[in-house]
Amino acid sequence: MKYYIIAGEASGDLHGSNLMKALYNEDPQADIRFWGGDLMQQTGGTLVKHYRELAFMGFIEVVFNLKTILSNINICKKDIEQFQPDAIIFIDYPGFNMRIAKWAKERGIPTHYYISPQIWAWKENRIAAVKRDFDHLYVILPFEKEFYEDKHHFPVTFVGHPLIDAIHNRKVTSQADFIKENKLDDKPIIAILPGSRKQEITKMLSVMLSVVDDFKDYQFVIAGAPSQEHSFYEPFLKNKNVHFIANKTYDLLSHSTAALVTSGTATLETALFKVPEVVCYKGSWASYQIAKRIITLKYISLVNLIMDKEVVTELIQDRCNTKNIRTELQKLLNPDYRKQLIEQYDTLEQKLGGVGASKKTAQHIVRSLR
Structure with a gap:
């Protein structure tokens, strides 16, 4: 069968690649065409457009890039028409994907949404479009099933994270191999995960690195995003205690003592690696002012949202400054604090439902088409 997959960000590329592997296992003759990134491309199929050409964050930034976004939507529709897929699989990225889904549903193409839009955070009125335009919805957070089924009477499948x-x-x-391969020092590692988009990296790295000289017994290692060139990071690497590693975030987290993490999927990844973290976020002033008026969530990190309490400290906007980052990072290096935090991480992992999300989703999709 023919599958068309749309993922618009680095996290979508990761989950898309694992879903593609599962689809090939369930349907060895699968013909897959996709919007995604390097990981999906390495798995197989045909890449139409890389997510680095799609990722715009913030309300103001989207307005400035509206022409490009609309052009990409038209390109996508034409490509789908030529490919004639048996199903379209949407992975997160709701602003783009929900427009394509409406168009596809009107043409009778089966629509599957893997990693549902976070309408529980904002734009809850999108539920009408979700019910109208998606045949199947696969959710990955435990509270999402309750949100869709109990509150909005829309059946969904919880597949785990x-x-x-x-x-x-x-x-x-x-x-030992990690340190040798990446020419690191023999010091404990503090990982820096500043995001994947240029505008957020630019905004976050300077403030994150402002505490480097206060922790001379540790080395700071920046996790480079696969969508950015090394040259983009060079201005931030002037301090000899700051290192850079591209496309090895999981290896980095495996060997880190603590981490400073920009809000997003990386906050959950860091927790699942059992690395004590501080969550940092700064947006443009205009985007932040808009967001805080329409987003009603108590927290911005997935860790705290899933646990429904503040497990990891969140330093947002003005609170994201050198003094506060220094204070919170010092806490993370305290053995008693670390022990309590890691115990909370263990509970978090239990809530997420174990392995098999990609396999379960692929099985549901293939079964529905057969």
């Missing part, structure tokens, strides 16, 4: 699959299936590198 695909990050557990990604972490479980990774190749493990020894600490």
Whole structure:
């Protein structure tokens, strides 16, 4: 059968690649065409457009890039018409994917949404479009099933979180080999995960690295995003205690003592690696002012949202400054604090439902088409 997959971000590329592997296992003759990234391309199929050409964050930034976004939507529709898929699989990225889904449903193409839009955070009125435009919805957070089924009477399938699959299936590198391969110092590592988009990296890295000289017994290692060139990071690497590693975030987290993490999927990844973290976020002033008026959530990190309490400290906007980052990072290095935090991480992992999200989703999709 023919599958068309649309993933618009780095996390979608990761989950899309694992879903593609599962689809090939369930349907060895699968013909897959996709929007995604390097990981999906390595898995097989045909890449139409890389997510680095799609990722715009923030309300103001989307307005400035509206022409490009609309052009990409038209390109996508034409490509789908030519490919004539048996199903379209949407992975997160709701602003783009929900427009394509409406168009596809009107043409009778089966629509599957893997990693549902976070309408529980904002734009809850999108539920009408979700019910109208999607034949199947696969949710990955335990509270999402209750949100859709109990509150909005829309049946969904909880498949567990695909990050557990990604972490479980990774190749493990020894600490000695990791340090040697990446020319690191023989000091404990503090990981810096500043995001994947240029605008968020630019905004976050300077403030994250402002505490480097206060922790001379540790080395700071920046996790480079696969969508960015090394040259983009060079201005941030002037301090000799700051290192850079591209496309090895899981290896980095495996060997880190603590981490400073920009809000997003990385907050959950860091927790699942049992690395004590501080969550940091700064947006443009205009985007932040809009967001805080329409988003009603108590927390911005997935760790705290799933646990429904503040497990990891969140430093948002003005609170994300050198003094506060220094204070919170010092806490993470305290053995008693670390022990309590890791116990909370263990509970978090139990809530997420174990391995098999990609396999379960692929089985549901293939079964529905057969």
